[in-house]
Amino acid sequence: MKEDFDYQAMLAGQLYQAAGILPENGSAEGKKRVQEINHLPVDDRERIIAKEKALFGKFGQHCFVQPPLYVDYGRHVEIGDHFYANMDCIFLDVNKILIGDYVMVGPRVSFYTAGHPIDSVVRSQDLEFGLPITVEDYVWIGGNSTILPGVTIGKHAIVAAGSVVTKDVPPNTIVGGNPARVIREIQPADKEHWETAAQLYHQKRADWQKQQK
Template sequence: MAEDFDYQSMLAGELYLASDISAHHQSTKGKMLQQKINQTPFDQPETIVALEAELFGQFGKHGFVQPPLYVDYGRHVEIGEHFYANMDCLFLDVNRIIIGDHVMVGPRVSFYTAGHPIDAAIRSQELEFGLPIIVKDHVWIGGNSTILPGITIGARSIVAAGSVVTKDVPEDCIVGGNPARVIRKINDKDHHDWQEAAQQYREKKSRALGAAHSIIKE
């Protein structure tokens, strides 16, 4: 339908006029849900999760976005299972933001799908565009990072705090900086060292719990 032309163009990554998007497709509902979430007391996490499940287009099990949060539409964001985002995150979802399972996001991270023409004359006509962002499984994005339109972040990679990601991130690597560049690959030594640290944690906790249980029995 002609009245859906600009909305469909927006989702297709083509130029569109936001002012010509029909009322049916406007972002008002997402903004209202955002407001409800941000005004919900912190001691009501079940209510927050229920509202977030209504806000996002997909919201997997065991997900939580720490308020306050900010969206454009909200419904163009698809989030997998076991997701956590800290406070003040922004999802500027004029196009789709697709996030995998077991993804961790630090505070004040921004996902920008929106873009504007380089040519000033075209930009002054208020034409804009949006490109999707894809975050694969087991990614960790450090606080105050910015993910720009059209970016894919590969599985198991880490984005250092304060990064501006302007290019796709390969899987299994650490990137950082402005613009973000590959710092190094995640290697076998990393896996070995962290598995060893986790094992030491489990053993120490087991001993501590055993000692506490022994004291209680006495």
């Protein structure tokens, strides 16, 4: 890759100017790929997945992002296995967005790695920065939530719908609000309740299937 001061500064989490990034390292290609995805027929799942694999830096097995979706670069997003995101999600990936396995994302969730200086004079110089976002395994993010720069969401956590997540989320917790705060920890009783409900579902479904024969 050709030396590119601003692009390298961006990925390092330092101040940079977007206008200074060389065209070959810019975000135009990712935006074009997204435009193609968003214009595909909604039932053409195979082509959508193929193009999403080409869009993202990593796209694991059994993954699907429901169009329409939006990115800045696309290639700075790395997604593990068994991922689903509902429609209208935004991946503003001027820095890395790292997503683990078995993550579920509701509609209109926004991942914003981009930030701007608090000082207005510095900000007016078109200087900005980006910090990575990490979403660990088995996380569920409710619709219309916003994840801000530098945040890590721990394993098995739940982000309630409409939350604005400004700081790290501990594993095995439910957070919500603006700014998001811990509502409670996920307890063994939660696991027991939902495992029992799942077993009942599978039994009822098996009984129903037998009746159809």
